[in-house]
Amino acid sequence: MSTEKKVPVTILTGFLGSGKTTLLNRILSEEHGKRIAVIENEYGEVGIDQGLVINADEEVFEMSNGCICCTVRGDLIRVLGNLMKRRDKFDYVLVETTGLADPGPVAQTFFMDDEIRDEFSLDGIVTLVDAAHIDQQLGRSDESSEQVAFADVLVLNKTDLVSDESLDILESRLRDMNRMARVVRSKQADVSIDTVLNLSAFDLDQVLKRRPTFLEPEYPFEWTGVFSLERGRYELSLEEGPDPTMSLVAMEDQGINEVALNDGAESCVRLYADSAELLHPGSTVPIGKHVSLQLQSNGRKSFFLELDHATQIGLFTQHTAEEFDIKVSTVDSSITENDGKNDSMVKPATERTWVAEHEHDDEVGSIAIERVGDVDPEKLNKWLSRLLAEKGVDIFRTKGFISYAGDSRRIVFQGVHMLFTAQPDKEWGSEPRRNQLVFIGRNLDEKEMTKEFEKCLV
């Protein structure tokens, strides 16, 4: 009887020309120690230089019951079924799908087929995105957005062909569509192998161990600028932007490294929860308070900062600096009458754009529900069963953990379309009991789903 470990399988998806074969060759050339079997659905112009390469035409098998979650990939079952008889010859499998492949059946194959399930584990889905073309592809084809939605890792490739600004916009679009995935950028698929192999992305235990909260937090602010300022008076000037008001918190002693920025952001979330004080132009901005800048009048508007000692001020603003053209300048007391004009603008020591809560433009998107407390297992089960039965076709992936009332252990769950597993995980211990769920799918109703989930809370 075999008790050997299951062989991990990584799926590489992405449109033709996104760099799948380049990444594949990179992995094969760098992973000397590993014996990797490659199943190739797409025969591109770039050859694969390695021993164990199996070409197989993609064969999508729907079942007679018409159930979408029973749809599997016949070619993978056949090829993996034969490969497992030679498992001493390799210890990793890479599958390169065609550009138009639907990742659903690929993932489902590893859950639906009893023999494949016994021998192989789906390690992760890596989707390559051609930074220069994905915008059009997302607009044109369902496959493209589904490949983004299913991904555990999104490799934003060919970044050298696109401006940094469009990359940021693209990245935030992709994050909106799939909040579970890690996004990495590359020029010629030159990503570190660790970011694409051995992810155990379908082993939720592992995912949670690595990233205790795997959700990228969404903040009520989009931008932070940190300014090193001497003692004195400063002008904060803004143009009219898309909204008549904008929320802001100014933090003292704000560090500029990643940890300090995250700490500042978290403190700010609490301040943002307080109701904002409305500030008219000309007012002084208080430190460490949630304010709402009134920006309704025409022209550039000025607010002031008064500092009695040198410090680093972090401005956490509801919108990005660009949208309102935010500028910080020193106000020299000797030239205050210089009708507001001065050329002593202070450049920020660092800037950071955050993933913001906002509307999702794409049909495909992620919904995250995070609530403290316990849920009633029966109610939750009822709701999820109904939800997946009704919307399973449109829900691509589900991941999360829940706190069942009366259970000392955390329940981790995950699903692909209607297939769904929930398993007890570690003890809660002294950790505060809470629930975190992510759904990725098409046309999901966040309000409705959140409301329904809240009904399941005890």
Place this chain on the structure above:
Amino acid sequence: MSRIEAFTPKGMLHKGWSAQVEDYAISCGWVLQGKAFLVGDSAGGIYSFEGKSGDVIWKKKEVHKGGLLAMSIHPEGKSFATAGQDGRVLIWDSKEGELSKVLDLGKGWAEQIKWSPNGQFLAVTLSRYVYVFCANGQEQWRSDQHPSTVSAIAWSNSNELATACYGRVTFFDVVTNKVNQKLEWQGSLVSMVLSPNGDIVVCGSQDNSVHFWRRSTNQDSEMTGYPGKPSQLAFDQSGTVLATGGSEIVTVWSFQGDGPEGTVPGRLTLHADFISSLAFSHSGMLLASAARDGSVFAWFLNNNGQGDPVGGAFVGELVSQVAWRPDDCALAAVNAKGGITVWDFKVRTKGFA
């Protein structure tokens, strides 16, 4: 899944001989009236063992680059054919292990291979195509492209070949090049067996069901509720009962009377894990079943599909195939670790061991 504890051969199975091949034993069979036993392994090795002692008569290494996928023994037992990942078919002489023909089908896996009942033709699949060769290696017939990879083939008579793929079973006359019948059903057919008279076509399906058609009446039925996919299917020589895998229980359907529709199947429960191979004896109602847990049992079946165990043994590894010797007086099992075990099959004269 519960695990089985090792046990010594019981009942009518008596210790015979054992041997070892290099890799996962994929296929096996008796040749030369049971005087020799052939095994093909996944590394492309083929071996001939002396039927009584288990001594190696001859062996060949890596006959298929990339690995061997299938083996078929000629009905007369004097020759056999192998197919592999190199897209080639090799025809061998059983006695000396001499290669007599090399047929190169091209790029792809040659996955299924079957001699016709009278040994005149050899059918081979290569992805979506099926080729039929004469015993001398000449190509007799070639199919058009199937809608998906051909997953199983079976001869219904000396000239008629059935092919199964996603969505359908097709019957071809390989001499007149005609499609005799097409049976369609939306499902991924993973295995196929025909009743000995060729009337009943049975397919195991990816959606954990068994589908069958009666060719003469066009009546078809579906047996659902299997926990796994029923890849293992076997008819007894009279065509009365059909044994199926797809779970740790052997489910036996009886075609007596109006059955099996509306009848309760026999359920043979002793294995602790999913069935991996089924084989009926050459005469009578003896069934050998083997499982992923390494257990092997022999059963005596009634016409209604119910049965009782008459012997059992344990080999410790997933059993890839079981094969009765032509005289049904020995049973062989080959496994995933390359282990070969052969038991004598006879009534115990002294009580159980």
